[in-house]
Amino acid sequence: MLVLTFSTGIVDAVGYLGLDRVFTANMTGNVVILGMALTGAEDLPVLGPVLALAGFLLGALVVGRVLRRAATGWTTATTVVLAVVGLALGALAAVTAGLDGVPVEQGSTPPAAALVVTTVLGLVMGAQAAAARRLAVKDVTTVVVTSTLTGLAADSRLAGGTGEGWRRRLGAVVLIGAGAAVGAALLRWEIGAGLALAGLITLVVALLGHWRGR
Numbered sequence: 001m002l003v004l005t006f007s008t009g010i011v012d013a014v015g016y017l018g019l020d021r022v023f024t025a026n027m028t029g030n031v032v033i034l035g036m037a038l039t040g041a042e043d044l045p046v047l048g049p050v051l052a053l054a055g056f057l058l059g060a061l062v063v064g065r066v067l068r069r070a071a072t073g074w075t076t077a078t079t080v081v082l083a084v085v086g087l088a089l090g091a092l093a094a095v096t097a098g099l100d101g102v103p104v105e106q107g108s109t110p111p112a113a114a115l116v117v118t119t120v121l122g123l124v125m126g127a128q129a130a131a132a133r134r135l136a137v138k139d140v141t142t143v144v145v146t147s148t149l150t151g152l153a154a155d156s157r158l159a160g161g162t163g164e165g166w167r168r169r170l171g172a173v174v175l176i177g178a179g180a181a182v183g184a185a186l187l188r189w190e191i192g193a194g195l196a197l198a199g200l201i202t203l204v205v206a207l208l209g210h211w212r213g214r
Helices: 002-018 027-038 047-067 076-097 112-135 146-154 166-187 191-213
Strands: none
Touching: 002 076, 002 112, 002 166, 002 191, 027 047, 047 076, 047 112, 076 112, 076 191, 146 166, 166 191
């Protein structure tokens, strides 16, 4: 789950910097952007965040239903879900490699192909989030670290707590930031490179998780 958190940072960097400032995994960011845009803030996207939100909800809904009757822990269904996520990211990497002029400047209007990529990215990230939620690794949702940061501070020894789980919590925060840095760096070379790396990481996680689960 920590490795998937790293790959999520990559995907969100691609979405925000390469797809007109849209978060495809961190839905809190999209809700805030929409709130500002709908009250008149200039040069903020509306359609992209809406599509990402819709895709995320659909992905989470479908996978939530698929895993509803699965046994607890890592199952074959978990492997299949994450493998599909990895393959989808790889396919999107190939699609974006053929996009010329995907907008990165403020106020630009995304082409239809970029909006499709945004929607599908939201969908697969919603699927990943639902699978991670089913696995229930404490403080590691793979798509957001706000609650992780809260637990890190509130349960620390400075706050009078035991500090239990601080390595895992700190690791999640550092890794999503590191992933975003890697995604931003790869974006300077090719918009699809970050998605290809995230897809490869997710496939490796699916295979290793399946092996350990058995």
